[in-house]
Amino acid sequence: MKTYAFLPLNAIMIIMVILGSTGCGSDNNTVTPAPTDVLGVTTVDGTTIRLTSGAPLRVGYSAIAVKAQRPDGAKPQKITVRTVMPSHGHGCPVTKPIDGPMYGDTYRCGIIFGMPGSWQLHTTIRYSDSDSVVAVFAVTVDASDLVRNIRVDDERGYVVTMIPPPTWKIGANDVHFYVYQTSDVREYQPVDDCTMEITPWMPSMGHGSVGNIQPTRIEDGLYKGSVNFSMSGAWTITNLISKPYGILTNLTFDVAVP
Amino acid sequence: MSLLITMITLGISVIPQADTVRTDGIPVREVSEVVVEASPLDDMARRAGLVEVQRGRTAATIVRDGVTDGRITTTINGMKITAACVDHMDPTSSYVEPENVDRLAYDVSSSDLTYGSGAGGTMNFSLLQPRHARTMADVGFWYDPNGSAVRSRLDINTSVDASAIRVAWVRRRASDYTAGGGVDVAHSGYAHDNVVAAVTTDLDKDQRITIRFLGNLATDVGFPSMLMDTRRAQAGVIGVEWQGAIKGLPVHTRLYSSWVQHIMDDLSRSHEEIRNRLFMPNMTMPMSASTRTVGLYSSVEFSDETSILLLAVDATSLFARASMNMTTLDGESTASMTNVGDVLLSSAAFIPSYDVMLTDDVLWRTTARIDVMDRRLLDDSFASMLSAAAGSSHTQALRMAISADSRLRFTTSTTSSVSVGLSRAERFPTHLEAFGFWMYEPNSNIILVGNPSLQNEVSYACDMFLSLHVSTITMSARLLYGEIHFAIAPWKTLGIENTAAVRNYVNGPTLQRFVTDVQVNAKLNERISIGTTISYVRAWYGQTDNAALIPPRTSTVYTNVQFTAFTARCAVRYVEAQNHISTVLQPENRTASYVTFDVNLLWHPVDGIDILFDGRNLADRRYVDHLSIRDVVAPGRSLTLGLRWSPTL
Structure with missing residues (x-):
């Protein structure tokens, strides 16, 4: 079984605007440490998937975290993230996080966005060979020179x-x-x-x-x-x-x- | 049996320290010092057998036996003051005005451990002392057409009962001087003001309290060799000193504080000069630096008929910082740099010194100095930057240094003696050597970076000092061989920035020194005496390199003529070419030999009036002193006329 969910871009934008008004900021090269930015939360077939990042997404390396929860407490076997920029039809590298383990309570990875604009993060939560859910998060990536x-x-x-x-x-x-x-x-x-x-x-x-x-x-x-x-x-x-x-x-x- | 000897030569004497003279029959701990009465600093240094690193016409750095800076401890009445400028623009000697100084003194031994443990010993400037039972004033004015140099002075002393107060002020102004041959040396003008004040009170026959203050303000230091001029360098020293006795034991205690604030900028430089200069062109670089030193020195003496034990503590705390703000001439780019990031050095030393008469003619003195220092950087970002640059993270350290000096003196008569000594002097790196960053050394056009991991530097020396007085001839001779192990010097190249190499201080090869100087004075009759001095210094790093800024062999012949109201001194000084130059560590140029003729006249026409004439370099010889930073040409003919009025009040 594979289930898809798509979060409207507008909802993400609203969340980011609200978060942005709390004082998070960046210039081309520096990032002010910010409270965890919630990029999106969705529930697919009883699985609640939460996508967060430590700072607003920008061109260059951004660390994100994916946390999946089911009512029965089941632990996913594997989580993967794939990136797509719909307007250009290409992706970007997904890496291990530079500042900690990839797996723990949450799945963590780094994404090297190559261009600013709208991106989709296809998040696959696999519980078994026949049990997985997919959530697609639409996010906006800011420009940078990195x-x-x-x-x-x-x-x-x-x-x-x-x-x-x-x-x-x-x-x-x-x-x-x-x-x-x-x-x-x-x-x-x-x-x-x-x-x-x-x-x-x-x-x-x-x-x-x-x-x-x-x-x-x-x-x-x-x-x-x-x-x-x-x-x-x-x-x-x-x-x-x-x-x-x-x-x-x-x-x-x-x-x-x- | 007296431990005292006295040797008087012209203007130079080796005498016991005046503070220790007692009349109760107990032996006095003698300090054999070379003492020079106040005169212009270069003259004072020259008479004392010292030389100076020249950066123009003022604020030179004293050099002794081929060493300077951190290897010499310079004090003012035993009080330490720490230079603030990271570019060595303000040596401690720049904060004393020779006219406000009674004398400059240093121990004849190779290392005087009283106030420090450097290879060059201690230079102590004694400020004017209040005089009891006397009310006097002294007004002086001097003028030198070369650079329109003006020096004026006011000195007032008065006393009431057991107290005396003395206040003296000196003001010096000069524009750019003219070198031999007639070329003006840009940026050599200066403007200094110096005030000293002291109050002393005899509490009873055994106790005296003295409070001293020195304030110095330089609104133009006048360093033609430097990139920048100092626009405001202010320094102060204040101290209270108690001399007395506790249960019959002589006690001497001094508590003091000194501070320096040094601000320099490019305001006097033309944009064209800034735009085209060798180092960091197109940049104005105002720099601000400050130091604050607090110190305590206390000593007590125990003595019997043949021996004296002196125990002393010498504690100081230094806080230093320096930073530079840079702006391009167009004002579009700015940057700020920390050169010294909140350094705190706290040290304490215990100094036992034991004198014993082995026979009627032989004195044995052994002195030790045990120093403990805690040094730390308080500015985290600067510590991070320096650690990365220097490859060291030792931004906090507790260090110990042990020094010792032992010598024998054979007294052959009341005026002749021979002393031989061995010394080990271990010093801590200075705060600039350990924690300075981006310090410019103009002589070799290199940038210096401190190194927090430096070990202590250890110098060993053996020396002999001979003092003879036969009939009307006095002679002194000094011979020294020394080695400085773990010598701190900027050997390590970190890279090339702009056009200058960036060098890191490290403990490098052993620095060897050989020093000899001879002074002879013969009194031909009651009025005329002649003399000569010869000094020679060699300093080298094994097969690696010669040390930089070593004075060439220098010989002086002089004659003194003295009548009741008139004295004259004529001197011819021959300085040989210096070919033993540093080519690796601090590359420098060879300098040619030269001869100078100097005349000094003093006329005392009536009581209270002195008329002076001081003529230097009368032949207007164009020459470069080898110790002149970046080969700045020395002043040409200088004809100073002076008038002093000392009315009896």
Whole structure:
């Protein structure tokens, strides 16, 4: 049995507007920690499915959580999330969460949205081979400058996103990068053989900083490093990404350090 | 049997510390000091066998035996004041005005452990002391056409019963000076005001309380070698000192506080200069820095007929911070940087010192100093940034340092002696070496970053000091060989930013030093004496590099002529070329040899009036002192005329 439910986009928008008025905010690169945003709640065949995120969704990495409850207390065997942007007909990478386990009381994952706009999150709750429910949540993704889509040739494209800390600060800041490869913009595979060289730079001051740690792979497609900002102001982070055969790309992200 | 010796040369004396002189027959703990009476700082330093790091015409940093900064403890009447500027713009000596100083003194031993444990010992400036049973005023005015340098002074002393008060004020102003050959040196003008005040009261015949205050305001420091000028540097020291006896034991206690606020900016620089300068072009960089030091020093002496045991404690607490706000000339971009993020250093030292007469002619002194320091960074974001830059997370540490000095002095007559000593001096890294960030070193155009993980630096030295007085000839000679292990220096390169290398302080190779200086003075007759001084310093890091900013071999020949109302001093100074330069650690340029001629005249026409003439570099020689930061050319011919009026009140 497979059951579908669809939450109207307007309802989601209303929820987000209400939540947005509570003071959650973001700029291009930073996210102010916010109370859990409820992206949607629906009940399908007695299964209540609750989709939440820690902050308003935006282009780049967003962490979401899915919790399914049945009156009999049954535990789902597996939960999966698939993404679709209906207006463009493509998806985006779904990853493990960077800040904790994937499974616990709730299923947690990260989604690397590649474009702003309306997206559908197809959430499948599987209790057994013959017992599953599917809920489709319509969500709105805000714009940001955290994702770069790189088209190498007709066959291959890459998605690179920078995951900043909740707030940039003077001093050492952990920074993550996800690199995914795709050939059909629907399925994405993590890229694990990249070498990264990040360079913080303060264009207005004409200098960089010392004490940075170059990102290295820590999980599938995920690289972790540290950038050390020595002063407040406008910085850029340039990431020279190489593959074993040569340079893949050189990306620059803008950062405002308060 | 007296432990006292006195050696007088021209303007320099090795004498027991005046504070310790007693008349009750008990031996006095003698401190063999090189003492120089007040005169312009460069002259005072030169007469004392010291040199200075020059950054223009004012606020030079004293160098002794090839070491400076954190390796020398500089005090004002035993009170510590901590420079605030992260670019070394305000050495402690910049907060004392030579005209308001009685004398500069330092121990002849290689390491004086009284107030610190650096390889260069302690330099102590003694401020003007109130005089009992005397009411006097002293007014002075000096003018030097080179840079229109004006110095004026007012000094008033009065006393009532057992109390005396003295207040002195010095004001100095100058525009840019002209170097030898006639080129003006931009940004070398300065504006300083300095006030000292002291009140002293004799509570009874054994007890004296003295309260001292020093205030210094510089509204233009005048460092042509630096990127920025200081527009407001203010410093103050206030302390209360009690000298007395408890159960017959001499006790000396001093409680003090000092503070520095140092603000510098680019307001006096043209936009064109800022736009085109080597380091961080297009940027105005006002910087604010402050330090606050609180200290307590107390000592007690136990003595019998042949020995003296002195026990002292020396405790200080330092709080320091510095930050810089930067704005592009177009005002579109701003940034702020913390250079020192709320540093708190608290230290306490216990100092036992034991003097014993082994024979009638041999004195043995052993001194130890045990320091304990707690240092921490209170600014979390700065700690994070510095830790990442320096690769260290030791933002809080409790450290101990043990120093010791032992020496023998053989007295061959009442005026001649030989002393030999061995010393181990262990010092903590300074707050800038440990916690400073983005400090600019203009001489080598490098950026310095502190290192919280630095170990203590340990110096070993053996020295010999010979003092002879034969007939009308006095001579002193000093020989020192020392090694500084775990020498703190910016060896590690972190990267290149803009055009400057970013260097990190580390405990690097051993710094070796060889120092010798000889001073001879011969009194030809009642009126005329001649003398010569020769000093030579070599400092090197094994096979790696020479140390930077080491003075070349210098020889001075002088003559003194003295009549009843007239004295004259003429001096010729020959400074050799310096070819032993640092090429790796702090790259510097070779400097050529040069000769200068100086004349100093004093005429005392009537009681209460002095007319002075101080002529420097009379040949108007264009030269670069090797210790001049970024090779700023030294002042050319300088002809200072002065008038002092000291009416009897």
